[in-house]
Amino acid sequence: MPIRNEASFINRSLGSVLAQDYPHNLVEVIIVDGMSDDGTMEIVQSIINNYSQTKDNNVPSPIHSPITLIDNPSRIVPTGLNSAIRHARGDIIIRVDGHAIIDTDYVQQCVKVLKDTGAECVGGPMVTVGETWLACVISLAQSSFFGVGGVAFRTGRRQGCYVDTVAFGAYRRNVFNRIGGFDEELVRNQDDEFNFRLTQSGGKIRMDPSIRSVYYSRSSLRGLWKQYFQYGFYKVRVIQKRGAVPSWRHLIPAVFVLSLFLTIFMALFTFKPLWGIVVIGPYTGANLIACLWVGRRNLRVLTILPVAFLILHLSYGLGFLWGIWYWRRRRVG
Template identity: 50%
Template sequence: MNYPLVAIVLPIRNEARYIARCLEAVTAQDYPADKINVLAVDGLSSDETRSMLSDFASRDARIRLLDNPKQITSTALNLGVSLSQSEVVIIVGGHTKITPNYVRLCIEAFGQSNADCVGGVIETVGETDMARAIALAQSSPFGVGGARFRYSTRAEYVDTVAFGAYRREVFERIGLFDEELVRNQDDEFNFRLTRAGGKIWLDPQIKSIYYSRGTLRRLWKQYYEYGFWKVRVIQKHGRPAALRHLVPVLFVGALGATLLLSLVTQNPLWFLLIFIPYALAALGASVWSGLRSDWRIVPFLPIVFFVLHVSYGAGFLVGLIHWNLRVRTRAAMIKPS
């Protein structure tokens, strides 16, 4: 087997709770140690992350610690990619623990698929009952639609993966990550790659563990931002990468419209026409997901599904207003007098 040089780029900020597990996994791969470099790009963490990174770097010369003054993921990724000198770049999140064979399986998948990017399946886990419910919702087709990297059991070409491995020439061909994007920078990059004719391969043998948000408030913030920034990605490309990205905003729009209609007509049936089928679907998905994992968290799941879908849809609606106003304002400013 040929062992190309691999750079693992870690965009990190305030990950003291998880960074030790992340780095231990990254540095314990069953791949030649002299063929792996780690670029830990820290966004000026205000917790113990920085000291923990420094401690790891002092014990493992393969780890290089870099500063990310702009504190957003896309700038961290670009800094790491630009300073790496490897044939392959793998993106790993600070909230993530990869399996010991992750790097090797990624390299093998390149040979088997001839893809430009390869990745695997995320196992989302939680450390409390609520976090476990959130993790189950994020691993459910009802929760995340067609995001195959969340639950696929077969190797296939897909439109995106999380924590992907990229051939060096991909960045030379389509550029780096879009630094305007605070969220969705990996989805946008993969969308750009596939539009340029690139291929993304998902192999379910490639596995990682992702630690979910622990509260509904944090889940709301996460998915609200996903929805908000997804509008900007669509605006840049003129169309969504997949129709599934539009489902939450259509649901929230329908829910809001029927609620308003019910209030105006004083007839709750309009709202119930949308809400009851959704509630039944959420309940069914909750029972199905819970019984396959832990029935004790079934009572949490319907509200988790609702928060996940509504937060994304609400963020998308706000994004529609914000980004369209911004574009019109810019156009008015440059309009010749």
């Protein structure tokens, strides 16, 4: 579990990991802290102390798993994940996020699906929720097809299927021996790059609806913009490194932004305002239709949902275009 400054979530996220119904003597928990300065580690330490105290008093404890703490001075996720993998002793490695809650049978279901399917990585649909009203609206946008395309683990599936990536995947240990660890250059998208590398090497990734988790979305539009701008920016690097595009859906936001800029330029250059609605008109219509469908159970979200959709598409597209310029220039240099 790589974490940094998760004081408001760590009780729930770590609690869900420690509440697993899998045999306790077969589970180890490794927490890699990116030098948190908000009291996160004090909370983690109190959980560990509570475990030690209840164990000494022979009182049944809700915390059964041994916990290992590792410092992550670089403060980014891939270095933390690789440190944890080096310390792990198990045959199955499960990556869990400090901003998420996994079901009590998460480990059990992961092990079962790995055995039943022979896949090298398994995961499940991730339900995105929000703690505030704005965060709830953002979570609706992130869980919709219009917002994020056909990302199976975000939009969900009723039946198990093979996919190109999953969140919080469970991997067979030999995968890391075969294709290496997480790419430490990628501040974002390190999971996507690793999973793409896995499928390119012939491995299979299985998503199963029995493997369930909850993820807490960003609580501000600014945070959402930053998150998806970085996703687009680092997606270019993933494509460069792997020499292929994992899915064409990743290109659509960039095409949208380029088309938008082009039509606005044409409108200004030719003094014909109709150019301006060539892209804006259809997009606005599609956005409103998606909003009415996604927000049909709570029309209040229609005040913000169109903006959340627009931020998802613009930020990812702009990040992708910036990444094309930045990473190409850096590689040439």
